[in-house]
Amino acid sequence: MGAAFAADADFTLVNKTGYAxxxxxxxxxxxxxxxxxxxxxxxxANGEARKFKFGDTNNCQQDIKVVFSDDESEVQWDDINLCELNKITLRYNRSTNEVSADLE
Known part of the structure; x- marks a missing residue:
């Protein structure tokens, strides 16, 4: 990515996991x-969107981990290129332990 985009790596995270x-x-x-x-x-909260600052454009591939409020369980999404995204919608099926993310 060019230098013009270096400061524009912030992204919006949307919680569609079903849990706070x-x-x-x-x-x-x-x-x-x-x-x-x-x-x-x-x-x-579930359904909420929040903007996150991201400036580590030398390390675009990032992992995201969340800890849920209700039972303190942890879930992880791996290898997301934050330099190429504006919005990430996190999804989680607790009964199957399957994680997915919609990347925009």
Whole structure:
């Protein structure tokens, strides 16, 4: 991507998992550490959309992990190219443990 797009890597995350999210982590796919929770004290309700800042354009491939409010279970989406997206809709089927994401 060109330098003109470097500052425009922020994205909107949409929670369509069916559950409220307590924590969101974003980490380069090649790393094993998650870093800090991106929500802080905020709770991310099902159906809600939230804008996230993303400036690590040297590491576009990122993993996203969420922790749900109701039972503190964790789910992960891998290898999402955040430099090429404006919106990510997270989906989760708890009974089958299947994750998917609509990428725009």
């Amino acid at each position: 999210i307590e924590e969101v982590y974003i980490s380069p796919s090649q790393k094993d550490a998650w870093g800090k929770d991106r929500l802080g004290e905020y709770q991310f």
